[in-house]
Amino acid sequence: MDRMELEKRVEELNQLLHEYGHAYYSLDKPLVPDAVYDQLMQELLAIEAENPDLIYPDSPSQRVGGEILTGFGKVVHEFPMLSLSNAFSEVDLREFDKRVQAATGHQVTYICELKIDGLAISLKYVDGRFVQGSTRGDGTVGEDITANLKTIRTIPLRLNEPVSIEVRGEAYMPKKSFVHLNATRDEAGEEPFANPRNAAAGSLRQLDPKIAASRNLAIFVYGIGGDGSAYGQDSHSDSLDALDTLGFETNHERKRCASIDEVIDYIGKWVENRSNLEYEIDGIVVKVDNFEDQEQLGFTARNPRWATAFKFPAEEVMT
Numbered sequence: 001m002d003r004m005e006l007e008k009r010v011e012e013l014n015q016l017l018h019e020y021g022h023a024y025y026s027l028d029k030p031l032v033p034d035a036v037y038d039q040l041m042q043e044l045l046a047i048e049a050e051n052p053d054l055i056y057p058d059s060p061s062q063r064v065g066g067e068i069l070t071g072f073g074k075v076v077h078e079f080p081m082l083s084l085s086n087a088f089s090e091v092d093l094r095e096f097d098k099r100v101q102a103a104t105g106h107q108v109t110y111i112c113e114l115k116i117d118g119l120a121i122s123l124k125y126v127d128g129r130f131v132q133g134s135t136r137g138d139g140t141v142g143e144d145i146t147a148n149l150k151t152i153r154t155i156p157l158r159l160n161e162p163v164s165i166e167v168r169g170e171a172y173m174p175k176k177s178f179v180h181l182n183a184t185r186d187e188a189g190e191e192p193f194a195n196p197r198n199a200a201a202g203s204l205r206q207l208d209p210k211i212a213a214s215r216n217l218a219i220f221v222y223g224i225g226g227d228g229s230a231y232g233q234d235s236h237s238d239s240l241d242a243l244d245t246l247g248f249e250t251n252h253e254r255k256r257c258a259s260i261d262e263v264i265d266y267i268g269k270w271v272e273n274r275s276n277l278e279y280e281i282d283g284i285v286v287k288v289d290n291f292e293d294q295e296q297l298g299f300t301a302r303n304p305r306w307a308t309a310f311k312f313p314a315e316e317v318m319t
């Protein structure tokens with residue numbers, strides 16, 4: 001192939017492998033047999049080995065970086081990553097609802113989402129390409145863990161639209177991966193991790209991306225930095241649907257609720273069912289869905305007034 005044909009083939013392979021990878025890892029609906037995927041990846045790796053200048057930063061071959069980092073750079077979040085106020089009882093939830101109705105003057109629609117027990121993460125894309133990933137840190141300044149986040153297969157390296165966007169999510173370790181990791185550590189005489197959250201945090205703080213890649217981490221994306229209205233949506237639930245369309249993995253147990261009674265019912269369901277999930281949750285996030293209502297409610301010094309996190313009691317540890 002001449003240079004022009006080579007460049008065309010590399011672009012084609014990048015696009016195909018991004019689409020096949022998304023279908024396989026995020027949608028669980030493979031578009032091609034594994035052997036075809038592997039063969040295309042081998043073709044791309046061979047061309048990249050011969051032509052390093054044709055290696056795109058977001059090439060599917062670049063998920064697991066080679067070099068071991070000496071440390072993590074600092075990242076200043078363009079939009080602070082806020083923490084949520086907590087609710088611990090039905091009384092707390094009804095008081096939250098009263099405050100919301102008093103401030104907005106009407107019955108609002110809520111959206112309830114599972115509160116993933118992992119590590120809050122920010123992902124930055126420019127023209128649809130993944131350029132930086134960071135931890136929450138103190139909410140204003142986090143650590144640059146781009147190399148480790150690239151190893152998470154459900155984090156798209158290229159979006160379905162060439163948008164520049166900053167999204168938030170929770171990186172986590174599935175329960176099964178946690179059990180397997182601790183068994184491996186036990187065999188090696190290493191300290192087990194106390195829980196999947198610590199295991200995910202420990203894995204994302206590894207300086208060698210190959211270790212992070214071996215830990216089978218996952219992520220649920222749950223919001224757009226700043227107010228999602230910048231992307232044409234008028235509610236949080238619309239922005240989650242938009243994130244799905246862009247190629248992100250969002251959690252589909254979410255539910256819009258027309259009243260705090262429905263919110264309480266939804267929470268009751270998950271207090272019962274949380275043990276059936278493949279990942280740990282430590283509560284339910286309740287948000288006012290409509291962005292105009294959120295705008296009217298605003299923020300306290302520390303938290304949005306339009307959201308609260310209902311916290312589950314700590315699970316009894318099965319000895």
Ligand SMILES: NC(=O)c1cc2c(N)ncc(C(N)=O)c2s1
Pocket residue numbers: 082083084113114115116117118120170222223285
């Ligand atoms: N601290 C926060 O703002 C949040 C933390 C979390 C979490 N751990 N899991 C899910 C959501 C969500 N779906 O909004 C949020 S929001």
